[in-house]
Amino acid sequence: MAxxxxxxxxxxxxxxxxxxxxxxxxxxxxxxxxxxxxxxEFWALRGVGFQLRxxxxxxLCGANGAGKSTLLKILAGTTMPTEGRFRLGGKVASLLELxxxxxxxxTGRANIFMNGIMMGFSRREIEAKIDxxxxxxxxxxxxxEPVRTYSSGMGLRLGFSVAVAVDPExxxxxxxxxxxxxxxxxxxxxxxxxxxxxxxxxxxxxxxxYDIRQLCDEAIWLDHGECxxxxxxxxxxxxxxxxxxxxxxxxxxxxxxxxxTHSATKASARDPKRLPSITDARIYRMGTDExxxxxxxxxxxxxxxxWRNPDPESTPINLGMGFLRQDTTTCAGTxxxxxxxxLDGTEGCTILRMPDLKLLxxxxxxxxxxxxxxxxxxxxxxxxxxxxxxxxKTRDVGMFRFDHxxxxxDLEPPRQELPESGGREREVEGAER
Amino acid sequence: xETPSTPVSPPSPSSPGxxxxxxxxxxxxxxxxxxxxxxxxxxxxxxxxxxxLIQTSVKRELQARFTGTALGWFWPLLHPLFLxxxxxxxxxxxxxxxxxxxxxxxxxxxxVFMFVGVVVFSAFAEALNRGTNxxxxxxxxxxxxxxxSEVLPLNVAxxxxxxxxxxxxxxxxxAFATPVWMPPGPKLVWIPLLMLLQLVFTYGILLxxxxxxxxxxxTLQVITVLVTVWMFATPIFWAPELIPNYEVELxxxxxxxxANPMFHLVYAYRDVLMSAEPHQVFNHHMPTSVGIFAxxxxxxxLGGYAFFAxxxxxxxxxx
Numbered sequence: 001m002a003x004x005x006x007x008x009x010x011x012x013x014x015x016x017x018x019x020x021x022x023x024x025x026x027x028x029x030x031x032x033x034x035x036x037x038x039x040x041e042f043w044a045l046r047g048v049g050f051q052l053r054x055x056x057x058x059x060l061c062g063a064n065g066a067g068k069s070t071l072l073k074i075l076a077g078t079t080m081p082t083e084g085r086f087r088l089g090g091k092v093a094s095l096l097e098l099x100x101x102x103x104x105x106x107t108g109r110a111n112i113f114m115n116g117i118m119m120g121f122s123r124r125e126i127e128a129k130i131d132x133x134x135x136x137x138x139x140x141x142x143x144x145e146p147v148r149t150y151s152s153g154m155g156l157r158l159g160f161s162v163a164v165a166v167d168p169e170x171x172x173x174x175x176x177x178x179x180x181x182x183x184x185x186x187x188x189x190x191x192x193x194x195x196x197x198x199x200x201x202x203x204x205x206x207x208x209x210y211d212i213r214q215l216c217d218e219a220i221w222l223d224h225g226e227c228x229x230x231x232x233x234x235x236x237x238x239x240x241x242x243x244x245x246x247x248x249x250x251x252x253x254x255x256x257x258x259x260x261t262h263s264a265t266k267a268s269a270r271d272p273k274r275l276p277s278i279t280d281a282r283i284y285r286m287g288t289d290e291x292x293x294x295x296x297x298x299x300x301x302x303x304x305x306x307w308r309n310p311d312p313e314s315t316p317i318n319l320g321m322g323f324l325r326q327d328t329t330t331c332a333g334t335x336x337x338x339x340x341x342x343l344d345g346t347e348g349c350t351i352l353r354m355p356d357l358k359l360l361x362x363x364x365x366x367x368x369x370x371x372x373x374x375x376x377x378x379x380x381x382x383x384x385x386x387x388x389x390x391x392x393k394t395r396d397v398g399m400f401r402f403d404h405x406x407x408x409x410d411l412e413p414p415r416q417e418l419p420e421s422g423g424r425e426r427e428v429e430g431a432e433r
Numbered sequence: 434x435e436t437p438s439t440p441v442s443p444p445s446p447s448s449p450g451x452x453x454x455x456x457x458x459x460x461x462x463x464x465x466x467x468x469x470x471x472x473x474x475x476x477x478x479x480x481x482x483x484x485x486l487i488q489t490s491v492k493r494e495l496q497a498r499f500t501g502t503a504l505g506w507f508w509p510l511l512h513p514l515f516l517x518x519x520x521x522x523x524x525x526x527x528x529x530x531x532x533x534x535x536x537x538x539x540x541x542x543x544x545v546f547m548f549v550g551v552v553v554f555s556a557f558a559e560a561l562n563r564g565t566n567x568x569x570x571x572x573x574x575x576x577x578x579x580x581x582s583e584v585l586p587l588n589v590a591x592x593x594x595x596x597x598x599x600x601x602x603x604x605x606x607x608a609f610a611t612p613v614w615m616p617p618g619p620k621l622v623w624i625p626l627l628m629l630l631q632l633v634f635t636y637g638i639l640l641x642x643x644x645x646x647x648x649x650x651x652t653l654q655v656i657t658v659l660v661t662v663w664m665f666a667t668p669i670f671w672a673p674e675l676i677p678n679y680e681v682e683l684x685x686x687x688x689x690x691x692a693n694p695m696f697h698l699v700y701a702y703r704d705v706l707m708s709a710e711p712h713q714v715f716n717h718h719m720p721t722s723v724g725i726f727a728x729x730x731x732x733x734x735l736g737g738y739a740f741f742a743x744x745x746x747x748x749x750x751x752x
Contacts, residue, residue, distance in 0.1 A: 014461075017750055026648060073749070077459070077579035080746040085460040092579070100577035103493060105500075114489055118580050123485045 007054040007170055007201035008075065012084035014046040014225075015070050044070040045225045047084075052201055052218070054089070054169070057192075059212030059233055060205035061240050062222035068205040069174055071222065072096065075203060076172045090169025090201075093119060095160065097174070104148035108139055108158055111147050115162045129165050136187075137161035157184055164191050171195055173204040189215065209237045209383055210324075210367055234386065241383055276309040276317045278382040279347075281368045286353060293384075297392035297401060300355040305368055305382075308347040317343055317379070319350055320369035323388070325362060331399040332359075337375040358400040361392035464743060472742040473735060483581055490588045495595060513552055513600035517607075520544040520551075532674055532715065542707070543672070545614050546715075548604065549706050550669035550699050556597035557635055557695065558660045564589030564639040565646050565653045572752030582748060583741060586639035594632055604706060620705045620719075627701055627723070630730045634694065637734030644744040647751045667695045674715045694729035697722035 018039040020026045025038025045067040052058055060068040073079045075086060076094035101118050102111050112133055116126040126133075134143050137157045139150075147155060164171075171192075192215060195202055206212055212219050212233055219236035221229040221243075228243070229236045285292050286300035295301055309317050318341075322333030336343060336350065343350060366388050370380040394401060464472075480487070499505050524530045525541040532542050567585045568575065575582055601624065608614045646652040673679045673690065680687070690696060704719040 023649065023651070030648070073576075078576055079749040081459070081461045083461045085458045087457040087459060089457075094579065097577045101574050103497075105497065106493070114493060117486045117489050118574070118578050120580070121485075123489075 005053065006051045007056070007089045008050070008052040008058075008086070008203065009089075010051075010075070010084065010086040011049045013048045013071065013074060013081050013086055014083040015044045015067075015074060015079065016041040016082040017044055018042075043082075043225050045074070045222075048220070048222070048225075048227045049084070050218075050220060050227075050230055052203075054201055055196065055199040056218060057196055057202040057204070057216040059216035059219040059237075060203070060222060061207070061209060061212055061219060061237060062228075065224075066222040067225040068222055069096070070225075072172050072174050072203060072205055075170075088170055091120075091166075092170045092172060093163055093166040093168035094172040095163045095174065096172070097159075100159075102147050102155060102159070105146055107146055108137075108143040108150070109134070111158065112162055115159070116165070119162070119166050121166065133161045133165045136164070136191075138184075153184070160184075160188055160191075164195075168200065170201045170203070173202065175205050175207070209241065210365065210381065213237050213383065213387075214324075214365060237383060238385060274311045274315075276307065276311075276315055276370055276379055278305060278307050278319075278368060278370050278380055280306040281382050281384055283366070283384065283388060286355060293386040294389045294391070295357060297357060297360055297390055297394065299357050300353075301357055302354060303352040303366070303368070304349055305352070306347075306349045307343065307370065309343070310346055312344060312346060315379075316373035318371040318373065318375050319343065319352075320371050320375065321352060322367055322369075323359060324365040324367065325399065329399070331364065335369070335371065335375050337371070337373075357390070358402065359390045360394075360396055360399060360401055361390055362399070364388045364390065464746070469739050469742045473738050476738065479581055479583070483584060486580065487584050487587060487591070490584065491591045491595070494588055494592050498592075509596050509599040510603055512596075513548070513603045516551060516600075517544070517548045517604070520547050521613075530675065532672070539615075541613065543675075545604075545707055546672060546703060547670060549703050550667070552597055552600035552604070553631070553699050553702050554664055554667060554669050554695065556593045556600075557631065558664060559596070560590050560593035560635045560639060561642065561656055561660050563593075565642045565656045567639070568643045568647050568748055569650070569752050575752055576749050582745060583640065583738070586643045586741075587636055590632055590636040590639055593635065594628060597631075598628075601706070608706075614707070617706050618708075620708070623701070623705045623719070623723070627698070627705065630723070630727050631698055633734045634698070634726070634730035637730065637732075637737035640734075640737035640741040644741045644748075647744065647748055663693075663695065666690075667693055667699055669699065672715070694726055694733075697726040697729075701726065 019042055020029075020039045028036050029038040048067075048071060050058070060071065062068055070079070072094070073096060074081050075088070076092060076096055078094070078096065101115055103114060106114070109130070112130060113123065113126055116129075116133075117123065121129075137143070137154075137160075139154055139157060142150065142154060147158070150158070173192075189211075192202060192204075196215075202215070204212075204215070216233040218231060219229075219233035220227060221236050221240045223243075229239045281303065282291050283293060283301055283303050284290060285295075286302045292299075292301065303321060305319055305321075307317070307319065309315060318335055318337040320333065320335035320337075323331045325331055334352075341350070364387060366384045368382040368384065369378055370382065371378055392401070499508060502508060504511065521541055521544040524547060525544040530543040531540065532546075535542055564586050567589050568582060571582075571585055574580070604614075605617060605621070609616045642652055642656055668690070673683050673687070676682050683690075700715075700717050701719050701722045703715070704717050704722070
């Protein structure tokens with residue numbers, strides 16, 4: 001590493017954008033050598049400082065316009081800070097926008113070259129890596145078609161594949177997982193895990209607190225350009241959600257952030273005070289008031305969810321929850337709409353009883369979801385104060401222990417009479433697995 | 434500034450403000466003279482480091498211009514060919530413009546004189562007209578990718594040179610293959626030097642105007658007008674030599690005419706391409722012109738690059 005022990009070091013970073021009322025004011029200001037001030041400043045970021053050791057992932061959270069992208073742009077080197085300073089201990093690759101610089105008339109393959117060269121590769125390096133890039137992008141024969149014919153998701157795959165091929169020491173990612181299909185999202189996340197394993201540093205910004213918790217060790221919460229909280233990702237995201245809860249409906253901008261896809265057709269959507277919300281959710285040992293987040297396989301626990309719904313007439317709600325493993329695999333999940341449970345009234349507490357927990361050892365994220373009446377739209381994703389840690393005494397493998405019993409027997413093997421070939425095929429399949 | 438909890442140790446106390454060494458730090462202060470100077474000195478290294486980027490983008494630009502057309506790469510050859518045919522017909526056949534006393538095989542001297550001037554100047558003019566906006570146009574790249582943006586004006590200048598090479602090539606081939614004009618002599622070896630100087634000059638101006646355009650969008654309008662004025666101020670469509678006894682008649686204007694760097698460049702090209710001894714179409718001392726233009730070229734380049742280096746850090750915010 002080039003400088004000291006940190007991969008990223010930032011001190012008092014700030015960025016001001018100059019707003020000129022008219023181009024004429026700019027000329028006057030330029031000619032008067034700054035004696036006449038024709039602009040006013042807008043501080044997109046101010047006084048942000050942190051240090052990251054190699055191998056750390058840091059997530060940025062905050063409302064729209066909080067300065068997340070500005071911070072990433074400064075660190076990526078596309079814009080300069082107005083005050084403060086930073087230094088980076090290694091090669092940086094940034095994905096501020098996937099496919100930036102793609103030329104639509106050229107083929108995917110030609111664009112890999114051009115994009116890679118823009119990112120600082122030499123032609124020879126790309127030639128060495130092009131097969132790997134094409135394989136990762138999984139575009140098949142489309143790789144030799146003009147990029148103009150690509151769907152947005154395909155362009156995204158190509159962009160991500162080139163960027164990760166750079167194999168930087170520091171990877172800067174600005175909210176690019178928001179698009180792309182589930183399969184590719186998973187692939188991206190795996191790739192980022194792989195980066196972490198190889199002691200690379202990752203900075204990324206996301207509106208999904210879940211992603212931040214999962215992928216990052218540390219997090220920074222920006223609000224109106226200032227650093228509100230910095231530290232352990234679980235703590236920071238919790239602080240952020242707590243803030244969101246206490247400020248619900250404070251500003252319109254916040255509302256957009258909190259309910260990004262809420263349909264505006266419902267009257268209550270415009271009135272934040274009338275939107276449903278989860279006010280609290282915790283896990284207890286079943287039947288007791290003992291709050292637990294470290295349990296053993298086979299324990300009985302319950303999830304208590306306190307919710308509010310000021311306008312049950314126009315916004316009927318459902319609750320959902322799930323157990324997610326670190327790599328985003330959903331191990332199990334359920335919802336009130338699957339069990340035809342109605343949540344009536346303007347507020348209440350609903351308890352999900354889980355006797356004899358079958359999860360095997362591991363750490364699980366437990367998102368609690370506030371859903372609409374069909375269980376389709378997500379009003380809110382609530383994060384539990386801690387991840388659920390399950391320990392297991394048995395040596396079973398996998399995600400959960402299923403009910404089972406091993407029984408000795410002396411039954412004859414069944415005679416295969418009619419479709420002999422069919423049976424064989426099944427055998428072969430089994431053997432491969 | 435509030436940082437409630439720090440994940441690792443707080444900033445080392447031995448870093449009091451701006452006075453610490455710059456080692457590896459990217460800071461907010463505008464580039465100092467020393468740094469700008471360093472950038473200018475480091476220019477050749479930048480070229481080497483990013484040669485693939487430059488090569489690819491020039492290729493891309495040329496491809497984008499000609500792919501999809503039926504004649505493809507014949508177009509840059511056809512352009513000067515038609516241009517010359519038109520000049521020849523109008524000025525040598527219809528108007529019969531002539532330079533003083535010339536042998537019969539040099540009657541078309543003025544058409545050739547104009548042709549060379551147009552080919553050279555239009556490469557320069559085209560680069561300026563296209564290139565003034567090159568930083569603004571590529572704003573999306575500048576905002577999203579960290580790459581040396583000085584390659585953008587360089588690409589424009591290089592593409593302009595490539596089209597000019599075709600014009601010169603056509604002329605030289607025609608001179609050897611047809612009786613249009615005498616084949617140029619060994620002076621042709623000057624061509625690479627002239628082109629390099631022209632590239633440096635064009636690039637220097639582009640560095641300046643393209644960064645100015647970022648802050649002041651009126652620049653492009655000014656440049657468009659200026660290029661036209663410049664073209665007529667340079668002997669392209671006219672020649673002082675057309676006026677009998679011009680050295681006396683035009684004496685009060687000559688210093689101004691010669692103060693124009695493009696005058697020297699255009700005449701140097703003409704000298705190389707047109708003068709085959711023993712016939713001299715015009716009287717001109719080429720090495721002097723080359724020397725003067727070289728001074729201009731490097732002066733403009735140094736000034737332009739320094740200005741660019743000063744402005745560059747603000748591009749992403751302004752485009």
